[in-house]
Amino acid sequence: xxxxxxxxxxGPAIPLMAANVDTDxxxxxxxxxxxxxxxxxxxAFERLRYNKDGSDNPDFIPNREPYRGSPILLAxxxxxxxxxxxxxxxxxxxxxxxxxxxxSFGDIFFANCFQNGLLPVRLPIEEIRRIAEExxxxxxxxxxxxxxxxxxVVTPTGREIPFQVDGRKKEAMLQGLDDIAMTLKQADAIAAxxxxxxxxxxxAWESVA
Amino acid sequence: MPSTMFDRIWDQHVVADLGEGWSxxxxxxxxxxxxxxxxxxxxVAEAGYKVAEPRHVFATPDHAVSSAPGRTAETxxxxxxxxxxLRARCAAEGVRMFDLGxxxxxxxxxxxxxMAIVLPGLTLACGDSHTCTNGGVGAMAFGIGAxxxxxxxxxQTLPQRRPGTFRIRFEGARPAGVTAKDMILAAIGRFSxxxxxxxxxxxxxxAVRAMSLEERLTLCNLSIEMGAKVGMVAPDDTTFEYLAGRxxxxxxxxxxxxxxxxxxxxxxxxxxxTRDEVIEMASIAPQITWGTSPEQxxxxxxHAPRPEEAPDAARARNxxxxxxxxxxxxxxxxxxxxxxxxxxGSCTNSRVSDLRAAAEVLRGRKRAEHVTAWVVPGSxxxxxxxxxxxxxxRFLEAGFEWREPGCALCVSANGEAVPPGxxxxxxxxxxxxxxQGTGARTHLASPAMAAAAALAGTIVDVRNF
Ligand code: SF4
Numbered sequence: 001x002x003x004x005x006x007x008x009x010x011g012p013a014i015p016l017m018a019a020n021v022d023t024d025x026x027x028x029x030x031x032x033x034x035x036x037x038x039x040x041x042x043x044a045f046e047r048l049r050y051n052k053d054g055s056d057n058p059d060f061i062p063n064r065e066p067y068r069g070s071p072i073l074l075a076x077x078x079x080x081x082x083x084x085x086x087x088x089x090x091x092x093x094x095x096x097x098x099x100x101x102x103x104s105f106g107d108i109f110f111a112n113c114f115q116n117g118l119l120p121v122r123l124p125i126e127e128i129r130r131i132a133e134e135x136x137x138x139x140x141x142x143x144x145x146x147x148x149x150x151x152x153v154v155t156p157t158g159r160e161i162p163f164q165v166d167g168r169k170k171e172a173m174l175q176g177l178d179d180i181a182m183t184l185k186q187a188d189a190i191a192a193x194x195x196x197x198x199x200x201x202x203x204a205w206e207s208v209a
Numbered sequence: 210m211p212s213t214m215f216d217r218i219w220d221q222h223v224v225a226d227l228g229e230g231w232s233x234x235x236x237x238x239x240x241x242x243x244x245x246x247x248x249x250x251x252x253v254a255e256a257g258y259k260v261a262e263p264r265h266v267f268a269t270p271d272h273a274v275s276s277a278p279g280r281t282a283e284t285x286x287x288x289x290x291x292x293x294x295l296r297a298r299c300a301a302e303g304v305r306m307f308d309l310g311x312x313x314x315x316x317x318x319x320x321x322x323x324m325a326i327v328l329p330g331l332t333l334a335c336g337d338s339h340t341c342t343n344g345g346v347g348a349m350a351f352g353i354g355a356x357x358x359x360x361x362x363x364x365q366t367l368p369q370r371r372p373g374t375f376r377i378r379f380e381g382a383r384p385a386g387v388t389a390k391d392m393i394l395a396a397i398g399r400f401s402x403x404x405x406x407x408x409x410x411x412x413x414x415x416a417v418r419a420m421s422l423e424e425r426l427t428l429c430n431l432s433i434e435m436g437a438k439v440g441m442v443a444p445d446d447t448t449f450e451y452l453a454g455r456x457x458x459x460x461x462x463x464x465x466x467x468x469x470x471x472x473x474x475x476x477x478x479x480x481x482x483t484r485d486e487v488i489e490m491a492s493i494a495p496q497i498t499w500g501t502s503p504e505q506x507x508x509x510x511x512h513a514p515r516p517e518e519a520p521d522a523a524r525a526r527n528x529x530x531x532x533x534x535x536x537x538x539x540x541x542x543x544x545x546x547x548x549x550x551x552x553x554g555s556c557t558n559s560r561v562s563d564l565r566a567a568a569e570v571l572r573g574r575k576r577a578e579h580v581t582a583w584v585v586p587g588s589x590x591x592x593x594x595x596x597x598x599x600x601x602x603r604f605l606e607a608g609f610e611w612r613e614p615g616c617a618l619c620v621s622a623n624g625e626a627v628p629p630g631x632x633x634x635x636x637x638x639x640x641x642x643x644x645q646g647t648g649a650r651t652h653l654a655s656p657a658m659a660a661a662a663a664l665a666g667t668i669v670d671v672r673n674f
Pocket of ligand 1: 337555620
């Protein structure tokens, strides 16, 4: 329920670029069973990130300099598809990622991001490829900035790409708001709905009473 | 104005308009399981809240429990901790829990329909992506993450944006050997794993109307593998016959009132959907996946693709990576590929009709010597029914293991796994890298196809078997 607020992040955008990256790959289920929310960072992308002997796999791009530890990840379509495990978001944040830029996202993952302060940004794949090219062209100082308040991605060459974000989610994220407290301001509306519904659909209530 | 079933259920559950397209939606039922349930209830309590409607919340441990015959809560010690916390939180909050060995225990999405916890026209959320399964009874059911689960428990509501609607009509007579699993895999193969992202799919058409309720659950189960939030089938007499008399179904006058409401649910004939597609049943053959996404699927008579024939470079790389992981050569026919493991289970295909279909294929034959074959019934109720029919004897005589209910090899969260490099024909729903265990190679298929593969020791076409 604790959300980290998000304003801007800056770093060399990590060109992961794969499509259909599922949440099983982001965090294996076995780690979720045995590890608490805050301990997942070292296991993010575990199966891709490490060699058999436990050393870092240099073929895994987020392991390479200058990308290591960068808060911005670039991916292709349908990032975070599959399981609802919020551990995927916790693991990404644990490895330092605060923003994923992809053309599309798994729906539940997308919602989970906003619950924790990880910003999912949708951009067309051509734009994402260009950011990757600009980053690759001058490794080391090729930094991308994501600015939530202004809703722009600033690429290494200084181009500004606007992105859409839901207004309600944007406010919650900028301020790090607690969803439950917000909803409970509607307590009267909830009570009124329940009273109406118990009269109209008694069967939906009696059968589990 | 004509409206869809989805619209009707949505509109009825709007508690408040939150602006900018958001609605606060009331949840009629919440389901929790061992993997996230105890933790979510713990967080709710720590934040100073209570479970808002404990009588409308149901818990069953399934993910991290051993499926070994004679298992106890402690058989898998890591899961035992999660189970303990679920028990404690359910007791503290007054939430009904179906513990191991009790009637009502089993895979959460198998239990909810079989106990009639989910009913037509209800909204239901659960911290698991395959919650869409429950739409098979005509409910609006969707999966959520851990934070949303805490919110749901503390308020019995969720802020949501209305998804688009997508209708898929399956028309015509069902060809031999084709099951609900083949229908939905074929649809995912045709439309892609992201085609329904964030949408509510309604499955319709003559072939869906002709389906049993359990088959409709299988169909809806894989909606999330198309990216969809919700999958649903309009309720009809098949639905009502299935639900009547079950544990939490309305009784007496309440049943009559419910029936009257349920008959008004189906979409109007003129209702418009954001996207509308038709699949001719005659075009569907038994399916099997070859890759590491459910969209990487083919008729069993097909072959692994050649990356050089991919539509673009990214796809070519992706296909090659999948082939490498799966240990398949480009262009290799799938029939005849050697199989090491067979798993019949999961919320997709572990109901009693699935077990009957698998047992039907056996006809007194034995599994191939080198194959390890597991049957994991979806719930205690399924297990009891199957045993009453003697199905377990038929599996045991064929050399299969007959195990205890739970998710087991579908997700490998319980210490059980397909070994690295081993090839498994599985009736579950995800063939992701490492899903059934590190390095495990998963081919998704129907229960009949899986049983046939166990007998042959290779991938075979169930129609010739
Ligand atoms: S059987 Fe598999 S897909 Fe279904 S709830 Fe369990 S882990 Fe999830």
